[in-house]
Amino acid sequence: MSALSDDRRLHGHLIGQQGSRRALNTPVLVLDLDALERNIAAMAQLAAKAGVRLRPHAKTHKSVDVARRQVAAGAFGLCCAKLGEAEALAAGDIANLHITSPVVSAPAIARLMALNARSPGLSVVADHPGNVAALAAAASPDCPLGVFVDIDPGIRRTGVASDAAAVDLARQIDAAPGLTYKGVQKYCGREQHIESYAERKAAIVAQTEALAATLAALTAAGLPPPVVTGSGTGTHRIDQELGVFTEWQVGSYVFMDDQYSACALTEDGVSPYERSLFVDARVVSANSPMLVTVDAGFKAFSTDAAPPQVVAGAPEGARFAFMGDEHGAVIAPGISEGLSLADLVTLAVPHCDPTVNLYDSYHVVRADTLADIWPVSARGRSR
Secondary structure (H helix, E strand, O other), X not given: OOHHXXXXXXXXXXXXXXXXXXXXXXXXXXXXXXHHHHHXXXXXXXXXXXXXXXXXXXXXXXXXXXXXXXXXXXXXXXXXXXXXXXXHHHHOOOOOEEEOOOOOOHHHXXXXXXXXXXXXXXXXXXXXXXXXXXXXXXXEOOEOEEEEEEEOOOOOOXXXXXXXXXXXXXXXXXXXOOEEEEEEEEOOHHHHOOOOHHHHHHHHHHHHHHHHHHHHHHHHOOOOOOEEEEOOOOOHHHHHHHOOOOEEOOOHHHOOOHHHHOOOOOOOOOOOOOOOEEEEEEEEEEEEOOEEEEOOOHHHOOOOOOOOEEXXXXXXXXXXXXXXXXXXXXXXXXXXXXXXOXXXXXXXXXXXXXXXXXXXXXXXXXXXXXXXXXXXXOOXXXX
């Protein structure tokens, strides 16, 4: 039995029943559909107003169902962090997929070429001449593969490190019969989470000045990039103002986890997006006056960020602390007097991408009613 069918066995009968969110087995990943739809619409409208192409990052949600809603709202396609994510979305008929990390091994390149044959508009990044040579050797002129030059924003993770290297790589891509030079990618991941808007803007202005120099070098070499792709949830408002990116790779705006909720996304500090993703947990022990124990621990959340915030079901000011793999503490003075066994506590998601990867399904709700159960289509697709 698949994981999704197991979730449907447990909860399928609750779909459409008023108040059925409270009957879900916990811990459970809950997606507020109304908030999700408002977030998708707000970003699509902003991109259209800015005149940029929207290609949201699916590493956030790993979901064909969310991707379809983004495309229906106007997105050109989706970005994927890994080849496996692209394969999962292509199986759901999502086109114009862009893989934002290099694909380099022989087995992976064989999969990439097979995917290119069945997935319209597929593209990938490259940052090394050896990788471009391998892609060119495997590609067919009858079904060319789109390739972007990946630009290092200074963290030395991936990307070419100089304008000269960018020009050389673009020239190599452009000369390969089975490849199509699509443009450049520069994703400034480190800057996305700078909490101060002013400090984030200063950092992105410097990054954009460097990118403009790269674009000028490419143009002078006769290789003006058709597409300049990058940006993100934390910087898209600033990037809109600077006007260099022609495509936005925004991702977490659909969910607004704790990390992004802590950032001032606009100059006035008012967020244009709202939380839509939560984990519901239940009280399993209430024997201490200062805390209750819930059934969500390390296995329910990513732990690369601060512990999750308590959103509902506990006194104002209550905080969460991990108590092991399966358990967490919700702490507040006298809390055990107000909460009883099996009471529901709703927790925010600290970092959405790796938290989503812990679950098989989204339990999609409208208000307190279970509306549907969606698979996390690309869960575990790390290669």
